[in-house]
Amino acid sequence: MTTRPSDYLTKRLTDQMTRITIPIGPQHPALKEPLSFLLTVEGERIVESVLRLGYVHRGIERICQNRNYVQNVHVVERVCGICSHIHTTVYCQGVEALLGLQVPPRALYLRTLLCELERIHSHMLWLGVLAENVGFTTIFMYAWRDREIVLDIMEELSGGRVAHAVNVIGGVRVDVDEPQVDSILMRLDELEQRIETLLGVIQHERTFQVRTRGVGHLSAEQVRRYCVVGPTARASGVDVDMRRDAPYAAYDRLDFRVITAEEGDVWARTMVRVPETIESLHMCQQLLTGLPDGPTTVRARRRVPPGEVVSRAEAPRGELIYYIRSDGSDRPARVKIRTPTLPALSTLPDQLRGVHTADVPAVLAGVDLCIACADR
């Protein structure tokens, strides 16, 4: 510790204090979903933390075994509210592989369009949550107001703002026509301007940087040890992105950059996610302008031949993996889901050690928790 006067004063006033245990959760203003942390704090620094999951465990994997494949599309959609579409995408992809179906290109494009729109929506939600957690309410209000543009587009396309129910086994259930495409492109342009403005504000606002730089540091070595995925991994310099490494849906036909950063703190994660949002916007524009003609779905059998499949995709928070095994009936014998938040959660005790109590919400927000995903 340095011996600056402020540190000295803080230390003198706080080192008379014994250790106290602060509960973060299950209900806490910094958490959007129930999760329990017991922080042992000495003065203002965290000494130890104990994590407890399972408050929203609904037994989705077990439920899937008791429903048929079509019903399960709707079950897995409800694993998470923010990344619902990617769950159905990965699931339908897996079942389509088991059935040996060739999904039409138009359906793949529409599926990818919703994936990227969902990524934009998720990252903007995250930006607002992070800003609110560091006390920058203005950015929270702006980000969530601009997120409404994406939600309106998704509602127009699918009928739902968050639970879209767009994917079916064999393709997608929705379609777009020319006027709709033009209107969406116009709104995406407006959204791009607004996100650029937000990015500019964040990059120049010193109080925001002071609260996020150096906070919640993860080295590349720690990322690899804990098998962290997604923007959290990319912010520590680990270049991994399923859209580029294992292209699915229409990603092999798209031109995009994978954004990485080096510092590995909450600031780096911001500098990965916000440019990634802009990149996703460009991808949406490519998808809409290059939409191929054709049907949007193929017929799928109800009974799936015996087999197993491992299906992966890049959710907004990282690599999402499904393992599906079928035994020849119309119900899956096993659906295993591993969501990207789970490895990130295992790094939190390490990230929180030695951190100021005041930085806990920033650390939690930086990791982009989606507890419903982690608990299933």
Added chain:
Amino acid sequence: MLMEAILQALRETFPAETIEARAVPIGETFVALPPDCLHPAAQVLVERFDLRHLSTITGQDTGSAIELLYHFWDGGGLTLRTSLPREEPHIATLTDLIPGAAFYEREVCEMLGVTFDGHPDPRALLLPDDWDKEQLPMRMTNDQSIDHPTKRLPDQETHRPND
């Protein structure tokens, strides 16, 4: 090709076993191993190929055995599959090689009853603290109560309208 090199290394490490790779959608390679070969195989992957990304560990009850699938990823998907007996299944933990396996092993332990020898923190991950440890949710069972629980937790009251 990386997968070829890995298979070759596994064959060298376990000359007594037949190491066969099976292609599984989507772009995955499955290799079956006996349970006590799993930790050495993971050691080969980590130390010789720097393949440290374990996506997850799937546990499933196939009726005759408990199967564990270790899904790795390094540009392509590699899954190591192993079978454990249904009574008292146990296997060595991978947390000494890959600390990220801790959460996955905890989940398999609480859902299927597999003991991971040497796990640093074998608490339940998702199930509540007062869950009956004998009830393993992901085991195949004809017991309907697991899907329609009627057993009440000790201090839970029932709220009937006229109370």
Added chain:
Amino acid sequence: MNDWLSALFALFIFPGFGFLFVCALACQWIDRRVAARLQGRIGPPWFQPLADFVKLMAKEDILPVGAHEWACAALPLVSLAAVLTAALYIPPSFPPIGGDERGGWATSAFEGDLIVVLFLFSIPALAYFLAGWLSVSVFSVVGGNRSLLQYFAYEVPFLMALCGPAILSGSWSISRIAAQQSQTVWMVLVQPLGFLLAIIGLIGKLKRSPFDIPKAKSEIGAGPLTEFSGRKLALWYLTLHMQMVVGIFLLVNLFLGGCGNWSPGPAALIFGVKALLILLVLSVASVLYARLRIDQLANLGWRVLAPLALLQMLVIIWIGVG
């Protein structure tokens, strides 16, 4: 009898409790509306602060087991009393009642009332800390600790900045300082740095963003007031808002020339405009920045604000002497 009646009038109607109550509600509404508009929202209707107060007064009043009941009930009353007493020495008041005729515009004035006011102003901060300490829950205690650390960070620059006008005008009576400015020049033009430091100190004292560390919503619930509810909470909020009003009035008198030498009607209007100006500065500042951490605030207070305040004092002393 007339004296008694006018005293009661001054204490309870104008410029006492009644006037300050209405001002607190109005200031709260303007602040929330301006902040909302800057954030792209609409903001509450004009009667919202009154509705909030009435609603809170009607709610159930509970405290956790182990909290000191009577102390927690007394603390908001003590703070309120301190703020209202401080308001007695701060213009405006019309017509001048008792006190020094030359000062003229405060309900009561004497040489040195600035010191008394600054002392009374510190009482709510200490009561706030005690409220956190005595209500026993973890969030309250941590919030209370932070509020005390914050107090040490902003109080010294704040006091030094407010002593500037007193030194320059040669009087320690607020009314006299205000009256003098209408003859010479507004203090803000002579010591703009002092004015800036006073505003920053006021933001810290009022625990507004970016210095709302003790009640950081996303970190520790509501800080020291987490366990308060019902009437106690209503009185706490009333105290905090009245403190804002009285603080703004203090700054208007010390730096912006107070009521000036006008006749009552225009004087009230001019005073209102100046107060509104400061209120707008506070509202805009509350939406522009992220919240600082307590050690960053302590850093700012001791490494930046205190030296600047010292510099300002030296400049004033040099001007005053020369």
